[in-house]
Amino acid sequence: MSSSSRVILVTGAAGGIGGACVDHLLHEGLRVCAADLRPLDDGEAHEDALDQLLLTQVDVSNEASCKAAVDATLERFGRLDGLIHMAGVHCSEDWEHMTADNFNRILSINVCGTFLIARAAAQGMAKTGGGAIVLASSGSTNLSRQDGKGNSSPAFVASKAAIIGLVGALARSFAPLKIRVNAVSPGATDTAMSANFDEDTMRHLGERTLAGRIGSSTEIAKVASFLVSNAASYVDGQVVAVNGGETFAS
Numbered sequence: 001m002s003s004s005s006r007v008i009l010v011t012g013a014a015g016g017i018g019g020a021c022v023d024h025l026l027h028e029g030l031r032v033c034a035a036d037l038r039p040l041d042d043g044e045a046h047e048d049a050l051d052q053l054l055l056t057q058v059d060v061s062n063e064a065s066c067k068a069a070v071d072a073t074l075e076r077f078g079r080l081d082g083l084i085h086m087a088g089v090h091c092s093e094d095w096e097h098m099t100a101d102n103f104n105r106i107l108s109i110n111v112c113g114t115f116l117i118a119r120a121a122a123q124g125m126a127k128t129g130g131g132a133i134v135l136a137s138s139g140s141t142n143l144s145r146q147d148g149k150g151n152s153s154p155a156f157v158a159s160k161a162a163i164i165g166l167v168g169a170l171a172r173s174f175a176p177l178k179i180r181v182n183a184v185s186p187g188a189t190d191t192a193m194s195a196n197f198d199e200d201t202m203r204h205l206g207e208r209t210l211a212g213r214i215g216s217s218t219e220i221a222k223v224a225s226f227l228v229s230n231a232a233s234y235v236d237g238q239v240v241a242v243n244g245g246e247t248f249a250s
C-alpha cells in the first residue's frame with residue numbers, strides 16, 4: 001500500500017509530540033485523523049493538506065469517545081492503518097501531597113485511557129486488514145533523579161511504567177489480528193510538559209545526555225512515525241528509548 005493510502009489516528013494532536021506526529025505524517029503524504037481533548041483548528045497550519053486531515057475530539061478515558069474517534073476516521077477515510085497515542089497528563093505532585101483521587105486520575109487517563117484507545121483502534125484496524133499501534137512510555141520509568149521543578153511524580157512514573165507492560169500484553173493479544181504494538185520512551189523533550197522547568201533544571205537535563213541537549217518533539221515524532229510505518233514491519237512488542245543517550249551518560 002502506498003503511503004498516501006494509509007490512515008493514521010493520532011491522539012494528543014493539539015501540540016507537543018502528538019502535534020509533531022501530525023505534521024510529519026502529513027508531510028510524508030499520509031492521511032491523518034488528529035484527535036485531542038481540546039477542540040482543534042489546524043485549517044490554517046495545514047491549509048495544503050486539508051483533504052488528508054480530519055480533526056476530532058477524544059477523551060481517551062471514555063470508552064464511547066474512543067470508539068467515536070475510530071468510527072469518525074473510518075467514515076471519513078474508509079480504513080484505519082495505525083494509531084499513535086500521545087495523549088496523556090503529566091503530574092509533578094510529590095509523594096507527601098499526592099491524594100488517592102489524584103493518583104487514580106493519572107492512572108485512569110494514562111493507563112486505562114491507553115488501553116481503551118488501543119482496543120478501539122485495534123477493532124477498527126481489524127476491519128481493514130491490520131496495522132500498527134505506537135504508545136507512549138517515558139524515560140522517567142528507569143531514571144530516579146530528582147530534577148527540581150517539574151519533576152515527575154510517583155503517579156506519572158507508575159502510569160508510564162504500566163505502558164511497558166501493556167505493550168507486551170497487547171502485542172500478544174493483537175498479533176492474530178495482524179496488528180503490531182510498540183512504544184516510544186522519550187527522554188526530556190521540549191514540550192508543554194517541560195515548559196515549567198526552571199533554567200537550572202533544563203541545563204541539567206541536557207547535560208545528562210550524550211547529545212548534550214534535550215530532544216525536540218519532531219525527533220520523537222519521527223521515531224513514532226517509523227514504528228507505525230510498514231518499514232517497521234518486523235518490530236513488535238518493543239519499547240524504543242529516544243533520549244539522546246541519556247542512559248549511557250548517567
